[in-house]
Amino acid sequence: xxxxxxxxxxxxxxxxxxxxxxxxxxxxxxxxxxxxxxxxxxxxxxxxxxxxxxxxxxxxxxxxxxxxxxxxxxxxxxxxxxxxxxxxxxxxxxxxxxxxxxxxxxxxxxxxxxxxxxxxxxxxxxxxxxxxxxxxxxxxxxxxxxxxxxxxxxxxxxxxxxxxxxxxxxxxxxxxxxxxxxxxxxxxxxxxxxxxxxxxxxxxxxxxxxxxxxxxxxxxxxxxxxxxxxxxxxxxxxxxxxxxxxxxxxxxxxxxxxxxxxxxxxxxxxxxxxxxxxxxxxxxxxxxxxxxxxxxxxxxxxxxxxxxxxxxxxxxxxxxxxxxxxxxxxxxxxxxxxxxxxxxxxxxxxxxxxxxxxxxxxxxxxxxxxxxxxxxx
Amino acid sequence: xxxxxxxxxxxxxxxxxxxxxxxxxxxxxxxxxxxxxxxxxxxxxxxxxxxxxxxxxxxxxxxxxxxxxxxxxxxxxxxxxxxxxxxxxxxxxxxxxxxxxxxxxxxxxxxxxxxxxxxxxxxxxxxxxxxxxxxxxxxxxxxxxxxxxxxxxxxxxxxxxxxxxxxxxxxxxxxxxxxxxxxxxxxxxxxxxxxxxxxxxxxxxxxxxxxxxxxxxxxxxxxxxxxxxxxxxxxxxxxxxxxxxx
Ligand SMILES: [Zn+2]
Numbered sequence: 001x002x003x004x005x006x007x008x009x010x011x012x013x014x015x016x017x018x019x020x021x022x023x024x025x026x027x028x029x030x031x032x033x034x035x036x037x038x039x040x041x042x043x044x045x046x047x048x049x050x051x052x053x054x055x056x057x058x059x060x061x062x063x064x065x066x067x068x069x070x071x072x073x074x075x076x077x078x079x080x081x082x083x084x085x086x087x088x089x090x091x092x093x094x095x096x097x098x099x100x101x102x103x104x105x106x107x108x109x110x111x112x113x114x115x116x117x118x119x120x121x122x123x124x125x126x127x128x129x130x131x132x133x134x135x136x137x138x139x140x141x142x143x144x145x146x147x148x149x150x151x152x153x154x155x156x157x158x159x160x161x162x163x164x165x166x167x168x169x170x171x172x173x174x175x176x177x178x179x180x181x182x183x184x185x186x187x188x189x190x191x192x193x194x195x196x197x198x199x200x201x202x203x204x205x206x207x208x209x210x211x212x213x214x215x216x217x218x219x220x221x222x223x224x225x226x227x228x229x230x231x232x233x234x235x236x237x238x239x240x241x242x243x244x245x246x247x248x249x250x251x252x253x254x255x256x257x258x259x260x261x262x263x264x265x266x267x268x269x270x271x272x273x274x275x276x277x278x279x280x281x282x283x284x285x286x287x288x289x290x291x292x293x294x295x296x297x298x299x300x301x302x303x304x305x306x307x308x309x310x311x312x313x314x315x316x317x318x319x320x321x322x323x324x325x326x327x328x329x330x331x332x333x334x335x336x337x338x339x340x341x342x343x344x345x346x347x348x349x350x351x352x353x354x355x356x357x358x359x360x361x362x363x364x365x366x367x368x369x370x371x372x373x374x375x376x377x
Numbered sequence: 378x379x380x381x382x383x384x385x386x387x388x389x390x391x392x393x394x395x396x397x398x399x400x401x402x403x404x405x406x407x408x409x410x411x412x413x414x415x416x417x418x419x420x421x422x423x424x425x426x427x428x429x430x431x432x433x434x435x436x437x438x439x440x441x442x443x444x445x446x447x448x449x450x451x452x453x454x455x456x457x458x459x460x461x462x463x464x465x466x467x468x469x470x471x472x473x474x475x476x477x478x479x480x481x482x483x484x485x486x487x488x489x490x491x492x493x494x495x496x497x498x499x500x501x502x503x504x505x506x507x508x509x510x511x512x513x514x515x516x517x518x519x520x521x522x523x524x525x526x527x528x529x530x531x532x533x534x535x536x537x538x539x540x541x542x543x544x545x546x547x548x549x550x551x552x553x554x555x556x557x558x559x560x561x562x563x564x565x566x567x568x569x570x571x572x573x574x575x576x577x578x579x580x581x582x583x584x585x586x587x588x589x590x591x592x593x594x595x596x597x598x599x600x601x602x603x604x605x606x607x608x609x610x611x612x613x614x615x616x617x618x619x620x621x622x623x
Binding site: 035143144147151153169184188189190269273274305307310313 | 512542600
């Protein structure tokens, strides 16, 4: 018998409310297969730092338009020598809730496996991983405020004098061919690039933090949804990254690693090839600054649920994306630290240190894996 | 004009295939059959002098209701030349599919229809899915129906610079009806990927198992009272309301 929908309540809602009261205190009970509010994520971050001394620290590196702290977690083991780094940010677009969920999952997996996984342990001695679980905090909080704000994308900065709409598309606001293609000058547009380059404090925060560490950061990963894509620089169709071929190979290997987990297809390419041209993205800015490996992940799905990916898909979406991210980080690490290895298509946990190979064998393997991935597209 | 092979992973091929997906829904959709593009297998593009751009796409299709792959389709999608006008001109689509209708949904449709006809109260619901992606199982047929009905609008609104998906049902209300044809008023939110806009439409939808889904009227809703957003292309007039012939 069908009755009005208003009588149906999400059976998990009550459970969610109960959890929320206690999860800030107990990391063990934190539910990574649910979406979390900013307050819960902030509490979780504090707890992660508290429970993992010597491995995780936090740093406030900027402030949002509304004055909230932008905080990252730094994960790494002390090696006594100069380290390299990996950057990851999530939640640059407010409505892409799976992205912050992934950043939390990513950290959880590292914390869970770093003691037993020798390769990961080695990488944490060589690399620091900077993770910002939510970059566009104002927008994220707004998207949680009520159902009709759920699909908010931009920041929450005040409208320009001649306009009445709030917010700028943070991923059109970076200093990378700013204002040229795939943007709007209309402040009511969802792809408004802002009144000027770096008008948004959130973009400035990333620019300053990463800009001061360009020699240190090897790889820049920025996590979005949806579409199941791995995007490589550049968003401008007339500019090609000098290492485009390598970026594609690394991206295709990551897509294969993703497919190996739950069989999902991810498409790899530049934004103008596989999605649309755009300018002012953080991915392009990072590559232009000299960070050699820069990728955008567009997580599940391909449009059926879009930004409202059901919570039951958080786990599989994060599992596969973790494999993809690890594939890239493994490659970047091994190349920087002269470890000869195949391009891994497994998760860190299952990766064992491979036997040394000569370069010819390595490149043959790379080529085969890339050809395989290409035919799958 | 030469025929250009397209990379099936690149956006021109996928945009054309999504248009074909919308077309398939207008032809075959129901509360128990909501077809989605699974994967583009191959695509070609041909510039047709004076007529527009003709895509031929081969792709696999899944049914969102069962989450199963349901067959292969090949479609010809023609985006008419605009002739310099700003008016949105709907694409012309012709499709042929293998196995598509092998899944028989007649029984479920009959049962739902019977149930709705016999109900003492009319169905209504808001925010399907909710913020967490949750949909009450009983409301799923009305989500699928919204997806199918939205495809009528998304087909007509599509051009080479758009990629549409339904983002959410803001509201569905069943209306009183005097005969076997059930009537629903929908407020749907569409996501246009290229502009990233969320576009609101109010639809009047009819459904009965014998005649399928029809969109009787469709009204675009402005984003806010005073602002005008330059979308890739959005018509403010209701689309042609006549149902597409089967
Ligand atoms: Zn995004």
